[in-house]
Amino acid sequence: MSAPFLVVGVNHRAAPIETRERLAVAPETLDAVVREVRALPSVDEAFVLATCNRVEVYVAAADQRAASASLRGWFGTRAPVDAILYEHHDGEAVRHAFRVCASLDSLVVGEPQILGQVKEAFHVARTAGGVGGFLSRLMGRAFHAAKRVRSETAIASGQVSVASVAVDLARGIFGELQGRRVLVLGAGKMALGAARSLARHGASLAIANRSYERAASLAKEHEASAHPLTDLAMLLQHSDVVVCSTAATRFVLTRDDVASAMKGRRGRSLFLIDITVPRNVDPRVGDLDNVYLYNVDDLEQIVVDGAQRREGATREAERLLEEELRAFEAEQRVVEGPGPTIAALRQKFHATAQGELERSFGHRLKHLGADDRKAVEAMLDATLSKLLHHPTVRLKQGSASHDGAVERAALQRLFELDLEPPSRPQEDDDD
Amino acid sequence: MYDAAFGLAATLYAVSGVMLLLQLARGPTIAVTRLGPWVLLAAAAVHLGLDVRYWLTPGGGPFAGIRPSLSTLALLGAGGYFALRQARPRFDVVGAFVAPLALFMLLASRHSNDTTAAPLGALTVLHVASVIIGTGAFTVAFAVALAYLLQERQVKQKRLRGLFQRLPPLDVLDEVGFRFVAVGLPVLTLGVVTGLMVIARTAARAASFETWQRTVGLAVWVLFAGVLGLRIVAGWRGRRPAIGTVLGYAGVIAVLVGYYLRGLHA
Structure with missing residues (x-):
C-alpha cells in the first residue's frame, strides 16, 4: 500500500517519565500544537496524540523524507529525544495507528481509555484544521476496528485498566476495602474510573479539586464528598488511597506534605496513585515508611501478568486488525486509483460550467431561446469532454505507477477535489 | 518405637517446610505443595502423640525442662499457625517459616523423655x-x-x-x-x-x-x-x-x- 502516511513519536517503552514530562502537551494547548505541526514544511495533514504514555504525531505527507526531518526537528525543540524517536511509514504507520486505537500498543494492553483519548485528539485536530481526507478515512477505519476488537475479543477481560490495577494493589495493601477512604485529587477521567472501581469494593469517595464547584459537581455524580484543595492536609490524614490526576505542572503532594500527614495518621498505610504526566506527587514520597507510591510507569509490572493472561485474546485482536487493515487498503486503493479522481474532476468541471451557464442564461444570455440554450450546453459539454479526455486517459494509464500517484495528488490539490471512499465507516462516538 | 515416631514427625515437618517454601516461592504450580499445611498438621499430630506419651511418664510434663519445653514450643508454634490459617485467608504460606522452626525445636528436644533432672x-x-x-x-x-x-x-x-x-x-x-x-x-x-x-x-x-x-x-x-x-x-x-x-x-x-x-x- 502506498498510503502517504507517517507516524513519529515516543512512548513509554523507550522514553522515561522525565522525558515524557518535557514533551507533555496540555489539553488547552493541543489545538495550537496541531496548527504548529500542520505548518511544518511537507506536512499535508496532522494530528497530535499526547497521553501519559505517548506523544505521537500522525502526518499525511507526500514527501515523507522531508516531513520526517521536519517532525524530528519539531520534537528536538521540545526535548533531546532524537535517539528514542520512532518512525513508522506507510503501511506500518497505518498498522501502528490501528494498534494504538485498539489498545494493543498500550502500557496495559486492552485498557479502554486510549480509544477515547485518540478520538479526542482527533477531534481537536479536525477542529484546528489539521485533518484532511486521508486522516479522516484512516482514523474512521481505525476507530471502527478498535470497537470490533473490544466487542469481538476478550482483550478487555481481566486486569486491563488503571482502575483494576488500583483495586488489586489496594487489596494487596489493605485487604478488604470496605470502609476504606479514597481521595481523588483533580478531575481526570482515569482517576475517577479508578476511584469508582475502589468504591465498588466498598470504599467511600472524596473528591478535591482546585475548583470547588467542579468537585461538587463530580461528587454529586459519583456519590462522593466534595472538598476544596485547601482541605488537602486534613484529607491526607483521613484517606487510605489517594488518586492524583490534576492538571498541575508541579508537585501537588510534596514529601513534606505526606510526611506531615503520616504523623497524624499514626502510621496507617497510605497508597498513592499518581497517574499524571507531569507527575503530581514528589517521587521521594515513596521512600516514607508505610507510604506506597505508584506512577504510570510502575504499572508496567502489572502489565506482564495481564498480558500473559490475555495472550490468546491479543492474537485474536491482531488477526481482526489485519482484516480491518486489508479492508482499509482496499478502500485506499479505490481512492488512490484513477476512478475517484477522474469522477471528482469531471464533476467539478461540469458543476462549475453548469453554474456559469445558469448565471449567463439569467443575465447576458437570457434572450436565447430553448433550442439555442441546448446548443450552448451541448457545445460546452463537448468542450469539457475534449479538455478532460487527455487527463482522463493519462490518469487511467498511470493508475499503478508512482507518476500516476503524483499526478493524482497534484490534480487533487490543484482543483481541491474532495474524494470520498465508497463506504467509509462512521466514527464511533458511543464508547 | 520412639525413634520411629520421632523420625516420622521430623520428616513430616521437613517435608511440609519444603512444600510450603515451594508454595511461597513458586505458587500453586506444583500442585502437591498445596498439601503443605496438612503435612505440617500430620507432623504436629505425631509430635503431640510423642509428647503426650512423655507427659504421662513420672516426672514428665510439657515444661519439665529445657528440652521438653522446646518440644512444647514447637507444638505451640504449629498450633498457633493452624489457628491463624483457619481464621484468615492467604495465611497458608506463613507456615513456610513455622515448619523449619518447629523442626529445629523438635530436633533440639531429642530424648526429652530421658531427662534425669530433678523435679x-x-x-x-x-x-x-x-x-x-x-x-x-x-x-x-x-x-x-x-x-x-x-x-x-x-x-x-x-x-x-x-x-x-x-x-x-x-x-x-x-x-x-x-x-x-x-x-x-x-x-x-x-x-x-x-x-x-x-x-x-x-x-x-x-x-x-x-x-x-x-x-x-x-x-x-x-x-x-x-x-x-x-x-x-x-x-x-x-x-x-x-x-x-x-x-x-x-x-x-x-x-x-x-x-x-x-x-x-x-
Missing part, C-alpha cells in the same frame, strides 16, 4: 510455662513479621507478581503480628516476673553464666514491650515493629539456645 518447683514450672507459651505466640508473630517484611519489599519495589499474590495483605499481616505480640507479651511478662522470683530464691547458686541470658531476656522483654507500647501510644506500625519482632524473637531463641547448651553440658 522443678511450682514457681519454676510457672516461669518456664509462661516463657514458653509467650514464646509460642512470638513464634507466630515472628513468622508473620517475616511475611510482612517480604510483602512490604514486594510492594515498595513494585514487584507485583509471585510473592505479592501469595502473601496476605500488608495491613492484615501488621494487625495479626500485633495481636500475637499482644497475647505473648503479658504471658512473657509473667515469665520474667516469676523468673526474677526464682532467681531471688536461688541467688546464691546463680552462675555468672546466666547473667548474659538474664540480660538478653530482659532486653527481649523491653523490645517486645516497645513494639507493643509504641504501637498503642504512638501508632508505630509496619516495617519497624516487624523488624522489632524479628529481633526480639532472635533474642528469645538465643536465650533458649543458651539454656539448651547449658543443659547439655550440665
Whole structure:
C-alpha cells in the first residue's frame, strides 16, 4: 500500500517519565500544537496524540523524507529525544495507528481509555484544521476496528485498566476495602474510573479539586464528598488511597506534605496513585515508611501478568486488525486509483460550467431561446469532454505507477477535489 | 518405637517446610505443595502423640525442662499457625517459616523423655510455662513479621507478581503480628516476673553464666514491650515493629539456645 502516511513519536517503552514530562502537551494547548505541526514544511495533514504514555504525531505527507526531518526537528525543540524517536511509514504507520486505537500498543494492553483519548485528539485536530481526507478515512477505519476488537475479543477481560490495577494493589495493601477512604485529587477521567472501581469494593469517595464547584459537581455524580484543595492536609490524614490526576505542572503532594500527614495518621498505610504526566506527587514520597507510591510507569509490572493472561485474546485482536487493515487498503486503493479522481474532476468541471451557464442564461444570455440554450450546453459539454479526455486517459494509464500517484495528488490539490471512499465507516462516538 | 515416631514427625515437618517454601516461592504450580499445611498438621499430630506419651511418664510434663519445653514450643508454634490459617485467608504460606522452626525445636528436644533432672518447683514450672507459651505466640508473630517484611519489599519495589499474590495483605499481616505480640507479651511478662522470683530464691547458686541470658531476656522483654507500647501510644506500625519482632524473637531463641547448651553440658 502506498498510503502517504507517517507516524513519529515516543512512548513509554523507550522514553522515561522525565522525558515524557518535557514533551507533555496540555489539553488547552493541543489545538495550537496541531496548527504548529500542520505548518511544518511537507506536512499535508496532522494530528497530535499526547497521553501519559505517548506523544505521537500522525502526518499525511507526500514527501515523507522531508516531513520526517521536519517532525524530528519539531520534537528536538521540545526535548533531546532524537535517539528514542520512532518512525513508522506507510503501511506500518497505518498498522501502528490501528494498534494504538485498539489498545494493543498500550502500557496495559486492552485498557479502554486510549480509544477515547485518540478520538479526542482527533477531534481537536479536525477542529484546528489539521485533518484532511486521508486522516479522516484512516482514523474512521481505525476507530471502527478498535470497537470490533473490544466487542469481538476478550482483550478487555481481566486486569486491563488503571482502575483494576488500583483495586488489586489496594487489596494487596489493605485487604478488604470496605470502609476504606479514597481521595481523588483533580478531575481526570482515569482517576475517577479508578476511584469508582475502589468504591465498588466498598470504599467511600472524596473528591478535591482546585475548583470547588467542579468537585461538587463530580461528587454529586459519583456519590462522593466534595472538598476544596485547601482541605488537602486534613484529607491526607483521613484517606487510605489517594488518586492524583490534576492538571498541575508541579508537585501537588510534596514529601513534606505526606510526611506531615503520616504523623497524624499514626502510621496507617497510605497508597498513592499518581497517574499524571507531569507527575503530581514528589517521587521521594515513596521512600516514607508505610507510604506506597505508584506512577504510570510502575504499572508496567502489572502489565506482564495481564498480558500473559490475555495472550490468546491479543492474537485474536491482531488477526481482526489485519482484516480491518486489508479492508482499509482496499478502500485506499479505490481512492488512490484513477476512478475517484477522474469522477471528482469531471464533476467539478461540469458543476462549475453548469453554474456559469445558469448565471449567463439569467443575465447576458437570457434572450436565447430553448433550442439555442441546448446548443450552448451541448457545445460546452463537448468542450469539457475534449479538455478532460487527455487527463482522463493519462490518469487511467498511470493508475499503478508512482507518476500516476503524483499526478493524482497534484490534480487533487490543484482543483481541491474532495474524494470520498465508497463506504467509509462512521466514527464511533458511543464508547 | 520412639525413634520411629520421632523420625516420622521430623520428616513430616521437613517435608511440609519444603512444600510450603515451594508454595511461597513458586505458587500453586506444583500442585502437591498445596498439601503443605496438612503435612505440617500430620507432623504436629505425631509430635503431640510423642509428647503426650512423655507427659504421662513420672516426672514428665510439657515444661519439665529445657528440652521438653522446646518440644512444647514447637507444638505451640504449629498450633498457633493452624489457628491463624483457619481464621484468615492467604495465611497458608506463613507456615513456610513455622515448619523449619518447629523442626529445629523438635530436633533440639531429642530424648526429652530421658531427662534425669530433678523435679522443678511450682514457681519454676510457672516461669518456664509462661516463657514458653509467650514464646509460642512470638513464634507466630515472628513468622508473620517475616511475611510482612517480604510483602512490604514486594510492594515498595513494585514487584507485583509471585510473592505479592501469595502473601496476605500488608495491613492484615501488621494487625495479626500485633495481636500475637499482644497475647505473648503479658504471658512473657509473667515469665520474667516469676523468673526474677526464682532467681531471688536461688541467688546464691546463680552462675555468672546466666547473667548474659538474664540480660538478653530482659532486653527481649523491653523490645517486645516497645513494639507493643509504641504501637498503642504512638501508632508505630509496619516495617519497624516487624523488624522489632524479628529481633526480639532472635533474642528469645538465643536465650533458649543458651539454656539448651547449658543443659547439655550440665
